[in-house]
Amino acid sequence: MTHQDLAIRAFHPSDEAAIIALWHECGLTRPWNDPRKDIARKLSVQSDLFLVGEVDGVVVATLMGGYDGHRGWINYLAVSPSHQRRSHATALMRAVERKLLEMGCPKINLRIRSSNIAVQRFYEGLGFQQDEVISLGKRLIPDV
Template sequence: MTCETLAIRPYQPADEAALIQLWRDCGLTRPWNDPAKDIARKLTVQPELFLVGEIRGVIVATLMGGYDGHRAWINYLAVAPAHQRRGYATELMRAVEAKLLQMGCPKINLLIRSGNVAVQGFYKSLGFELDEVISMGKRLIPDR
């Protein structure tokens, strides 16, 4: 298994179909969230924090970041199953961390679905710790 160089760049509109398929392949989509609407919404706020990773022109990874002036959030971190465990997710996280530091961001938060135990170790290896909080949400605009 050769580890090829990941080219990281900002999202481009032509990436939409490939990203949505990548998210589906990685089990990130849910029936109540329309991924095309998530992309469209993200492009209106800090599109420079919406990153894509390519190998030889093929999209194999993505990360959607955001910073509200208080905390940053990470969403849709995904690496194509055939390219996992090669350090690409770490590369994307380091790239967005550098951008967030330039913006003066003091902390990154992220949510992990309770059933996704495997990814907890990955984030711990990057220095993330469990925050003693309860996540609550309220949908203002239904996607479906």
């Protein structure tokens, strides 16, 4: 199966349970982030950048993109383990890159865990490079 079998579309509210299950399956959820709240927040801002990939009507991939007027951002790129290594993640990245470029976005940033070498190599294969920055964060609204 190749990425041509992947139908990419915007998120529908009926996708929520399948997407949360996919994020759990891919190890993307954390105890301090409520995935339902993350979805609700995304739907309130640039919901057209919340992409879903389906094969035969089944959700197998997601990507949550964003653009703040300065940089594009990628979050929650996930492909079901049973559908990995079929170019689905690349297809989702290319789709969001096209959308961001249409919005005038000059650069995309993303964060990955430093221990995730396979994902680092995936992004390097798409032309991403490590920026010389330190990522800092501050929670304003606790999820739990």
